[in-house]
Amino acid sequence: MRPERLMNFVTETLDKAPGVQARPWQDGTNRPYGVHARFASGSELRLGVMVTTPPGEDHSKPEIPVTGEPPTETTSPDPLGKTFDPTAAEQYIAAILTNSGNNEIKNVYGYSSRATPTSPTAHPGVGLEFHSTGKGYLLFL
Template sequence: MRPARFQQFAIDTYRAAGLGAEPWNEKTKRPYGVKVRLASGAEVWHAITTQSREGDDFERPEEPVEKDAPEPVAVPELGAGRVRLLDVERHLVALLTNAGSTEMARVYGYSDREQPGRSPGFGVEFHSGARAFASFVHAMRSGQAPGQPFDLPAEV
């Protein structure tokens, strides 16, 4: 799944689950991303980068590969108060896993890897061999402005 289509898929998935979601980017530095708004008004902004499947030619129309969707998982509740970023990561992973996309083979949280990432976020493996990566770049409580990229609080 190419980045623009994955961005829209993520936005649609988050909105269907009752979260606020809108496109976000930082021009050529981070051309794709999503602002996610929680019920508390807190926001997490994640970038989207992708690794194309082998032989993908962006001059030609995308050729999705479809197989079985990932098995559904339990969706962790976020609650109405402060939420740990780790819980936001797990919530978004579960929402995307449960979205029923037959293009996706697996969704995983960065914190669940053998060597956890420096920032929260998640990755998606597609049946085509393509991958998407979504690092959390900004996280803020309701009413706060974004700080320095990747300078994330433990909770929002």
């Protein structure tokens, strides 16, 4: 999935979720693709949208989506509380995207779930793996 389409998908999907209002967000050439999310608690979050496309993809040609089985639905945690918690935001956004039923998505995960002993504190965000072998990155800004 190319960046503009991922931005639009994330915006539309989050905007339909309980307790979230989302709109596309851009910061010129610094952040050409992003999503601004506002939660019912009043907390706001900007997501920088980036992608890694499959090897050999020709950007001069129209995108050909690769589909497969969407990820298994997960329990969506309750919307965020009165204070902003990046880990809770990761879990909530990952669940919303997982449960979207998008058949281009193979897996969705919060960066915190991928912490390792050598990197115990990952920068907050959400990752997507696509059936095309491409990847999407939603970095919390």
